[in-house]
Structures are given as C-alpha cells and as structure tokens.
Amino acid sequence: MDFRRKLQAVTGGKPGLCIGLDPVLERLPEHIREEATPFLVFNREIIEHTHDITSAYKPNIAFYEAAGVEGWSQLERTIREIPGECLVIVDAKRGDIGSTAVAYASALFDGLNSDAVTVSPYLGGDSIEPFLQRADKGAYILTLTTNPGGSDLQELVCDGEKLYRHVIKMVSRLNRLGNAGLVVGATKPDLWGDILELAEDLPLLIPGIGAQGGNIEALKTALRDYNAPALVNASRSIIYASQGKDFGRAAREAALRLRDQLQT
C-alpha cells in the first residue's frame, strides 16, 4: 500500500498518536532489567497494551545501537512484534552521500522492515532521494527540532528566509511519490503558522509533546485546518509512566489520555 494511504488508514483524518520506543536500561522496571533481552521484553509489553490505541511506533535506533549487536537484534525483534495495523517509523536521522544513503535505505526499509524513517537534510536533496524511491515507504525530513540548539542553524536567515523554510521547499520538490514528510517539533508554536502554510500537503511527524513540554492545545489549533496526516509522538511520558510491574497498564492509560486530548 502507498505510504500516504497507510498514513491515512492509521490516522483517519485526526492527529494520530505515535509512541516512541526508546528504552534505557536504567529506566526500565527493575524486574525487566535482569532479562536476557530487556528491551524486547519491555517493548513487547508496551506494544501489547497500546497497539489498539496508537497509530504508529517510533523506535529511536540510538538506544538499540548503544547495546551493540544484542541491541540491534532486539530492535529487529521488537519491530516484528508490532502488528500490521500500526506503522513503524525508525527514527534514524540518517543523512549521507548517495551511494551510502542507498545502503541506509536498504538497512532501514528492508533489513528492519520499517514503513518510514527520519532523515537529516544537511547533505541536501540527493542524500534524501534514496529514501523516497518506493511509494510504500516514507521519509520524514528533520525540519524544526525541539532541542535548545535547534535554532543554531535551523533559524538562520538564508537568502531572505529561515533555513527550515529552505528544507521544506527542498522536501516539496523531492516529494514526487507523495511519501515525503517533515519532522516539526511541537515546542515552537509561534512558528507553526509559517511552517504549515509552506508545507501545504506534507505529512508531519511531531515530537516535543509530553516530557519535552510542547503545548497540546496550541498544536491542535494549528493543525485544525491542515489537511495532511499528522502523527504526534510521545516517548518518555508514556513508556515510563510507571516503573513498577504495572508499567504496561500505566503506559496504556498515559497513551489513552494523550490520544483523547489529541482527537477530541
């Protein structure tokens, strides 16, 4: 199925929930830490408790790479456990020259069997294109990020407009198959009007709600007249809602609260 159709199927015209699967050993419930595959056991329980109320899962590959071969294996197995009705977005923020980007696209789409990935734009259009060559796979390009240093480059005024606007225009040009999207953080509501007007019809992946403090009501207001599918990601506020044995149920409750806030 085309990536855009998949997105519409999982969101149904409203901002969809995306749960970040970003396990850190020290933050897992104590009884999980001693498992042979703690990330997998943890993720499995999160997925079991939330797959019917979320549109997508987004594992950030950094947390798995930190555990080496064993981590990569747990990432592969985690993705296999995600039911087909949810999208899998691998948060990799890759960006490399053409021949290498092809290797990354293969690793992330085929190797990990993801539906979409995140890509960094600094190397320009030909570093992004290899991620946009299959209509059934999508790529979200980093545009405006939630970290304090995000503005160091992203908000520089280049040839009369901020750098992130150049990124949006570049992504629009590359979006021949309708499978390109933008990563836009929820933490800068004053820039949303500018971004949405320029983005027109590009799907959005929105981090920054939850632990990072983005305002949900401001986000909903901004998105009200935006027609492309939007996924709103939360990680820590959901997966670490409890550090006890009830963490799965607590994650479900936190996810339900956020989903209801987003969709009502």
Place this chain on the structure above:
Amino acid sequence: MDFRRKLQAVTGGKPGLCIGLDPVLERLPEHIREEATPFLVFNREIIEHTHDITSAYKPNIAFYEAAGVEGWSQLERTIREIPGECLVIVDAKRGDIGSTAVAYASALFDGLNSDAVTVSPYLGGDSIEPFLQRADKGAYILTLTTNPGGSDLQELVCDGEKLYRHVIKMVSRLNRLGNAGLVVGATKPDLWGDILELAEDLPLLIPGIGAQGGNIEALKTALRDYNAPALVNASRSIIYASQGKDFGRAAREAALRLRDQLQT
C-alpha cells in the same frame, strides 16, 4: 591519550592517509562473497596489507547496518582487528537531541571502541556536545560535503555568510577540549582558502579524493600552511583496486601511491 595527540602521532605533521572500509557484497572478490563473514574476511586482508602505511581507518556504518545484526557484528570484529597504531574513525554522521546523542556517543565510542566519529550539524550545538566530552575521543562535524546536493543548504548565504561558515564557527566554540574537527570535501578547491582561514586550528577529515575525483595537488597546496592535522580519506579507489585474489596487495599499492602523493 588526548585525541589531538593521537592525531599528531599518526600523521606526524603531514596529511595522513585514511582508508574507508565500506564493503558492498557485490563488489567484493568472488571468493570472499561466499564466506560466512565476508565483510570481516575482506577487511582483515585490507588491514593486514595496509596498517603500516595508513594513519586511520574509517568504516562507514551504513554498509554494515545494511546487513543487520550480522553486519553490526562484523563491524565490531573489524574494529578489533585494527592495530593500536592506527586511528578508528566511525563514519556515522549522527545527529540527535541531547539525550539521544548521549546514547549514540556511548554506542560509537564505548560499544564500538572508536577513536572518533562523524557528526551531522543540523540539530545544532547541543546535539554535538555529547561527542566532545572526552578528551581522548574526537568528533568530525560535517561541514562541506562532496555530493552534488551538498550545496543545497551548505552554501546558502545566511546572515551574510555561507551556512558552512556558521558550522565552522559553531564547532570552534564547542572545541573546549581540542577534540573537534571538520569534514571538508576535496571536491571544491575554490572554497578551501575561505574554510582554512576560518577553521584556524581544527583538524580536518577530507573525503573526495580517489573515486570522487578531488584534485590532490590543489589539496596539498591549500594545506601547505595549515597547522592542524589532516586526514585524507579514500575508500573505493583503494579497497576495490582489484577484484581478484590479489585485492590485498592491490589495495596496498593503491594506498602507497596515494600516501606518497600526499606526503611528498
């Protein structure tokens, strides 16, 4: 040992050779492709034939990730085979928000036991800092890349100067421990004067010689009065110098030729 001292030790005041270990299965000699660990067997022979004439090796992590768990394992084992007298630079081009960048730094420095990594600057200073917190480990920040799309963003004029200049200034500010460097492609010699003047004392990692066509003489001329250590990377022109059983010897010959061109 401080990263800067390690660099001086492996380069000795002249541009040093760095060999890119970027294996692609279809390009390996036929007798290697059927091995259980083809990347490892291939790399081992390249390393055996070149470790005494190169300053550093630079595996690009994309090519290993493309082979999943098995690829990651071969990357770990390849790095363990690189003798201590050569630097290991993991070409990862990572860039993520603070907490995630910390996970990447751990994965690349501790997990893979590298001496240095490459980092992408789009997320700004606080995404780079986690890679610069240990004096014995270095980070090269992408500044000017060799791909045609590199100029899409990197050469935009932002607040009066090109974006790559903002990157250089940002890296200079972050370089408190003397372990930050720049990735600057050899394919745009007309920009070298501008870059070197601004970079002052930052170590350089220079791709674009060899298969990508950068001019060695122009590069040497530019570097003549530059005082910080420079590593010049070549991958395909060395590791694929022959596709026959003599590929190790052919790699050595190609590496020797390049090293002599660089250092005489």
